[in-house]
Amino acid sequence: xxxxxxxxxxxxxxxxxxxGGARTALFNWLIARATGGSFIVRIEDTDVTRANAVxxxxxxxxxxxxxxxxxxxxxxxxxxxxxxxxxxxxxxxRALARLRDSGVVYPCFCSxxxxxxxxxxxVAANRAPRYAGTCSSLSSSECERRTSAGEPHVWRFAxxxxxxxxxxxxxxxxxxxxxxxxxxxxxxRSDGTPTYDLAxxxxxxxxxxxxxxxxxxxxxxxxxxxLLHEALSGAVPRFAHVxxxxxxxxxxxxxxxxxxxxxxxREQGYLPSAVLNHLALIGxxxxxxxxxxxxxxxxxxxxxxxxxxxAGSHDADRLxxxxxxxxxxxxxxTLAETFAPLFAELPEWLDRNAVIEALQGEVSSGExxxxxxxxxxxxxxxxxxxxxxxxxxxxxxxxKAxxxxxxDPGDAGVGxxxxxxxxxxxxxxxxxxxAVRAALTGRAHGLPINxxxxxxxxxxxxxxxxxxxxx
Numbered sequence: 001x002x003x004x005x006x007x008x009x010x011x012x013x014x015x016x017x018x019x020g021g022a023r024t025a026l027f028n029w030l031i032a033r034a035t036g037g038s039f040i041v042r043i044e045d046t047d048v049t050r051a052n053a054v055x056x057x058x059x060x061x062x063x064x065x066x067x068x069x070x071x072x073x074x075x076x077x078x079x080x081x082x083x084x085x086x087x088x089x090x091x092x093x094r095a096l097a098r099l100r101d102s103g104v105v106y107p108c109f110c111s112x113x114x115x116x117x118x119x120x121x122x123v124a125a126n127r128a129p130r131y132a133g134t135c136s137s138l139s140s141s142e143c144e145r146r147t148s149a150g151e152p153h154v155w156r157f158a159x160x161x162x163x164x165x166x167x168x169x170x171x172x173x174x175x176x177x178x179x180x181x182x183x184x185x186x187x188x189r190s191d192g193t194p195t196y197d198l199a200x201x202x203x204x205x206x207x208x209x210x211x212x213x214x215x216x217x218x219x220x221x222x223x224x225x226x227l228l229h230e231a232l233s234g235a236v237p238r239f240a241h242v243x244x245x246x247x248x249x250x251x252x253x254x255x256x257x258x259x260x261x262x263x264x265x266r267e268q269g270y271l272p273s274a275v276l277n278h279l280a281l282i283g284x285x286x287x288x289x290x291x292x293x294x295x296x297x298x299x300x301x302x303x304x305x306x307x308x309x310x311a312g313s314h315d316a317d318r319l320x321x322x323x324x325x326x327x328x329x330x331x332x333x334t335l336a337e338t339f340a341p342l343f344a345e346l347p348e349w350l351d352r353n354a355v356i357e358a359l360q361g362e363v364s365s366g367e368x369x370x371x372x373x374x375x376x377x378x379x380x381x382x383x384x385x386x387x388x389x390x391x392x393x394x395x396x397x398x399x400k401a402x403x404x405x406x407x408d409p410g411d412a413g414v415g416x417x418x419x420x421x422x423x424x425x426x427x428x429x430x431x432x433x434x435a436v437r438a439a440l441t442g443r444a445h446g447l448p449i450n451x452x453x454x455x456x457x458x459x460x461x462x463x464x465x466x467x468x469x470x471x
Contacts, residue, residue, distance in 0.1 A: 004037035005211045010044045013056035016261040020245035020253040023279040029068045030302040041073035044085045062262040066272045080207040092194040095202040104231050107153040108135040130183030155188040165223040170240035170304050177223040201228040216241035243311040269366020274326035278319045283312025292325045323364035332357045342370040358451050379442040386438035398432030399469035401425040406462040415450040439468040
């Protein structure tokens with residue numbers, strides 16, 4: 001029987017939601033939905049120098065647009081509120097108090113200069129820098145005297161140096177860390193604020209998180225957090241660290257490098273189902289080998305053990321192809337509603353529903369669809385290919401043949417009449433059709449010419465051709 005998992009996505013609101021973060025959110029959401037569990041969104045905004053409330057709201061907006069609606073979040077609430085980490089300071093200090101009572105933490109009075117000198121000695125000796133435990137041997141009475149006197153200090157966790165900590169990771173397998181290499185790490189800074197490790201673990205325990213699924217850049221943090229889980233609750237959640245998403249050049253996507261944001265894909269009019277499909281396939285493969293999957297199919301198929309241990313790449317061309325497949329199979333009425341804002345400026349004579357039905361098999365995004373629709377509404381200045389098509393030998397003859405066909409198509413219809421007139425004029429279709437399309441839309445390539453004429457209407461199409469041909 002499947003055990004309901006409580007999972008969380010905990011972004012830092014220091015920028016917009018990029019594709020790597022969205023994929024992590026997706027994997028968490030899929031596990032929650034597949035197991036009948038809960039998907040929690042917790043905003044980790046304790047870094048006041050980087051956290052931004054606007055980014056926090058944008059992240060929540062983008063998750064909702066993708067369809068990754070949480071069960072608990074700052075916006076929705078829940079039994080374990082608050083879901084802004086900055087509002088949980090009392091819980092973090094209570095966790096510290098419990099650790100003090102257990103005797104596993106101690107105050108450290110070392111100054112920044114002393115710590116810097118210690119790091120320099122480690123580097124000179126070709127050792128990995130770590131705290132030497134200088135204050136760990138202070139007596140309890142001396143610690144009490146110095147803290148009561150208001151001497152600046154941090155609180156450190158006393159790492160059991162003899163331990164070998166094994167992370168049983170669902171992606172990477174068992175990963176071992178020597179506690180002796182870690183050094184006693186800081187839990188609370190001298191200003192009283194908690195570090196990431198303490199806040200994260202305290203919140204995960206309070207929210208009943210059973211599986212921590214995050215990027216593998218957090219894997220080095222995990223042994224410290226396992227020690228904290230053991231000290232605070234005695235129970236340790238399961239872990240899954242997924243490789244970061246890279247761009248096609250091999251660089252990890254990140255906010256600092258201007259990674260592609262979900263907000264930009266939203267503006268471009270990509271379907272959310274297509275973006276989810278694309279994200280899922282970055283570093284994960286469907287057991288059945290499918291490449292086009294709906295959100296429900298992803299829920300049914302997702303298996304965290306099929307996530308690759310190496311980084312996957314975001315390929316914009318692959319996203320475009322996946323998006324075109326989702327666009328092709330989408331309900332046209334739903335598309336009309338979804339893309340209504342993009343078509344707001346189209347003239348009334350252009351049938352929006354007909355345009356969408358004609359274009360959805362030709363484009364990958366709403367922005368691309370709107371651009372094609374605008375060419376129908378008002379042809380753009382011919383681009384280079386269109387200008388070449390219009391300047392080709394026999395192009396003018398082709399336009400005149402098209403005008404004749406449009407003026408009187410007869411019972412056969414415009415398409416057959418056009419091809420018949422082109423043949424009679426001795427104009428190859430490969431010359432005449434691009435010229436006609438260029439005259440109608442300003443582009444040599446695009447929708448089938450019959451579809452273009454049908455959407456424009458015969459009279460308007462004839463008017464445009466006569467205008468270009470000067471007849």
